[in-house]
Amino acid sequence: MLDRLNAQLERLRRHPFYAGRLPSHVMSTEEFAARTPLMSRADLVAEMGRPGYGAFAPHVPPVRVHLTPMGAALVPILNSAADLRAIEAACGQHLDACGIGPGDVCMVTFGYHLFVAGLFYQSQMEARGVACIPHGPGETERAADIARRCGVTVLAGNPSHALKLIEAGCPVPRVFFAGGEAFTGNQALYQRVHDAMPGTLLIDSFSLSECLPVARTFPGGTGVHVFEELLYAEVIDPDSGQPVAHGERGELVLTHLTKELQPLVRYxxxxxxxxxxTEPxxxxxxxxxxxVFGRADSMLKIKGVKIYPSELRAVLLGVEGLSGAYRxxxxxxxxxxxxLSLQVEGTPAPAAIDAIAMRFKQQTLISADAIEAVVKLEGTHLVTDQRSTA
Structure with missing residues (x-):
């Protein structure tokens, strides 16, 4: 990894955005973290909003431009031909690991239009010789009929929609690529898909439009493994910006290792x-x-422990009787x-409250003093901090 990082640092020495900001060479990943500044999404949005994309003006022609929402803006994400080939090569190795290749038929039910997922899956499948049906989302009955007639063996789409397709008569695929909602992190949804697709290889994934792809389930692995030929991953304390120990929760930071256009460093x-x-x-x-299980934008400290309110969505996923709202x-x-009291909206069974309490402690490392179910939570705020008025 160190060689790849140094090769990228060398390539970016004269890049208009990074010139003067980056070390020319590092002796360790610790030195890389200490000497290389972090970059925010706001930095990217500001630069891409300048005429000609500012310091990220393409030095080779882009061949694909996706747009991704960032705040109130739709920000262009630029890819060169070399960028797309690198993505296809990395994804191709994953398809090989999953036993997908010529003779397979993949139906893509992710969205297309300006956004990334549909075309992303279609292009990697086609590059590996897989027949691809670019169906897009919705029209469940029609999609299931097409899948039957065309002999679909691979399905890529939203897990909740995939369940509807199976109910409508879509053949059970040999491999299912999930995206668009929490999958392995939502045990109830994962189990429903597992039960509806017996024998199917289930693939979870995580990607950002600006860092594509980040990680996927590899057969025999736990969670998702990072595409290390494309990205270097770190986890930092969102408050201090310092790296955390391996295995501690924090904010994911990514560095492109090969990207030609719009390269991001410690993003x-x-x-x-x-x-x-892990072992290889x-x-x-x-x-x-x-x-991933939450956002790092609203941290507060409770009982001496950093808590990120949005991470509690993962605690409630799949619990029957809940709307998903909490405070x-x-x-x-x-x-x-x-x-600390956790209020949840809905009418869960007593056993569900006990399960929430256990999950809460596993997620945050502290116990809730009370968990209260309410029929309706008023307002949309996730936190009521009464300590300053007590």
């Missing part, structure tokens, strides 16, 4: 994750065992310490 994704090193799995050794209420107890 803060805003996504919370955990990173672990089809040559990959960096795993995100829980994929943290932080106050002072009689001794002046923090008291």
């Amino acid at each position: 803060r994704t805003g996504d919370l994750t955990v990173l672990r090193h 799995v089809f040559g990959r050794t960096v795993s995100l065992p829980r994929v 943290l209420v932080v106050s002072r107890n009689a001794h002046g310490g923090d008291r």
Whole structure:
């Protein structure tokens, strides 16, 4: 990895955005983290909003331009021919690992238009000799009929929609690529798909339009493994910006290793994750065992522990009787310490409350003092912090 990082640093020495910002060479990944500044999404949005894309003006012609929403803007994501070939090569190795190749038929039910997922899956399949049906989302009955008539063996799409396709008579695929919603992180949804597709190889994935692809399930691996030929992954403390120990949760930071257009270096994704090193799995050794499970933009400290309110969505996924809405209420107890109550919207069974309490502690490393189910939560705020008024 160090050789790849140094090769990228050398390539970017004279890049208009990075000139003067990056070290020319590092002796370790620790030195890379210490000497290389972090880059935010706001930095990217600002530069791409300048005439001709500012310092990211393409030095070779882009052959594909996707647009991705970032705040109020639709930001162009540029790819050169070499960028697309690198993506196809990396994804091709994954398809090989999954036993997908000529003779397979893939139906893509992700969206197309300006966005990335549909064409992303279509192009990698076609590059490996797989017949591809670019159906897009919706029209379930028609899609299921086409899948039957065309002998679909690989399905790529949203898990909830995939369940509807199976119910409508779509043949059970040999491999299913999930995306668009939490999958392995939502055990109830994952189990429903597993039950509906017996014997199917189920693939979870994580990608960003500006960093594509990031990681996927590899057969025999845990969670998703990072495409290390394309990206270097780190996890930092969102508050201090310093790297966390391996296995601790924090914000995912990504560095492109080969990208020709719009290369990103130590790019803060805003996504919370955990990173672990593993034995090689089809040559990959960096795993995100829980994929991503929240956002790093509203941290607060409770009982001495950093809590990210958005990560609690993962705690409630798949719990029957809940709407998914929740609120943290932080106050002072009689001794002046923090008291933490989790309010959840819905009518869960008592056993579900116990399961939520266990999941909460596993996720945050602290216990909730109370978990309260309410029929309707008023307002949209995730946190009520009463400590300053106590």
